Amino acid sequence: MSKSTFRTAIVRTPSGPESIEVIDVPVVEPGPGEVLVRIAAASVNPVDLGVAEGFFHGMGLINQPEHTGLGWDFAGTVAASGPGVELAVGTEVAGLVAGFDRDFSTYAEQIVVPATDVAVVPDGLDLVVAATVPLNGLTAAQILDLLGEPSPDDNRLLVTGAAGAVGGYLLPLAQDRGWRVTGLARAEDEEFVRGLGADFAEHAEPGWDAVADAAKLQERGLAFVRDGGTFVGVQPGAEPPAERGISVTAVAVHADGPRLGELLARAASGELPARVHATVPLDRVADAHRAVAKGGVRGRYVLTM
Numbered sequence: 001m002s003k004s005t006f007r008t009a010i011v012r013t014p015s016g017p018e019s020i021e022v023i024d025v026p027v028v029e030p031g032p033g034e035v036l037v038r039i040a041a042a043s044v045n046p047v048d049l050g051v052a053e054g055f056f057h058g059m060g061l062i063n064q065p066e067h068t069g070l071g072w073d074f075a076g077t078v079a080a081s082g083p084g085v086e087l088a089v090g091t092e093v094a095g096l097v098a099g100f101d102r103d104f105s106t107y108a109e110q111i112v113v114p115a116t117d118v119a120v121v122p123d124g125l126d127l128v129v130a131a132t133v134p135l136n137g138l139t140a141a142q143i144l145d146l147l148g149e150p151s152p153d154d155n156r157l158l159v160t161g162a163a164g165a166v167g168g169y170l171l172p173l174a175q176d177r178g179w180r181v182t183g184l185a186r187a188e189d190e191e192f193v194r195g196l197g198a199d200f201a202e203h204a205e206p207g208w209d210a211v212a213d214a215a216k217l218q219e220r221g222l223a224f225v226r227d228g229g230t231f232v233g234v235q236p237g238a239e240p241p242a243e244r245g246i247s248v249t250a251v252a253v254h255a256d257g258p259r260l261g262e263l264l265a266r267a268a269s270g271e272l273p274a275r276v277h278a279t280v281p282l283d284r285v286a287d288a289h290r291a292v293a294k295g296g297v298r299g300r301y302v303l304t305m
């Protein structure tokens, strides 16, 4: 008989890594158009630290009666499909659960999601590596949509936080779109940034046609944009006030199975830098959060179930 519960990491009264608990919750069956995924790997992202610290609860964005789930990325195998879904049991998939106002999420042994939100993991791409792609790959791709199309005299893009997960995907994807890209990052990240074909800057001056602000510099990032240029941030609802005719928006990532499929293929071929710093079992999730909180980590901590 299959188990009627599974393990998942949640917070009840969020106050940092110590408040994370691993609990058992009832199994959910997939409905029409849904798949049940047995999760192998889920990465730890900055947003998860914010949830565990109570940052988003404090902003009134989370209203869970009992507990709040953690995790946005997952990779695993299809364990069951609901009516109308053609994914075979055993297929390796990855996906994104966007949004943090949930009772549990991808830090879990399993999850039910719309089949349109997952993509098949290409042969040869390890599930631990695949788990690092959905949130930040899709965020980079959707930042590009907000930046719009470059033109020959309007194509100088500065990516802040260029050595981070979002930044690392943006550098090659933006060049494909026709942007002339410079990555703003710390001195020790120069080789990584240049290795992705971008120019490198440790400090920037104003005058850029566009800024993609993955380092969350906000007003300081906006100051780098020329009059009438474009700024895309990563904090929707907390964009810096527009000034000097600059277009100011912020990405709010959403799931997109087909686009994720393209990103996974490019990660598998080595064109996109899907970086794993370390794997950590679900039971040691608090240790992973503590390590990420120290900063300076390149590549993701990935929880294994």
Ligand SMILES: NC(=O)c1ccc[n+]([C@@H]2O[C@H](COP(=O)([O-])OP(=O)(O)OC[C@H]3O[C@@H](n4cnc5c(N)ncnc54)[C@H](OP(=O)(O)O)[C@@H]3O)[C@@H](O)[C@H]2O)c1
Binding pocket: 045, 046, 047, 135, 136, 139, 160, 161, 162, 163, 164, 165, 166, 167, 184, 185, 186, 214, 215, 216, 234, 235, 236, 250, 251, 252, 253, 295, 296, 297
């Ligand atoms: N709105 C959305 O839909 C969405 C989706 C995904 C991500 N995000 C947000 O986007 C941001 C980036 O995510 P990520 O996963 O790429 O984070 P990450 O991997 O931690 O990367 C951030 C990078 O920025 C660098 N950085 C930070 N402050 C800097 C500064 N003042 N000068 C130079 N470099 C600086 C960091 O370097 P150090 O490590 O050395 O500090 C790091 O390399 C996060 O805030 C995340 O929450 C938003």
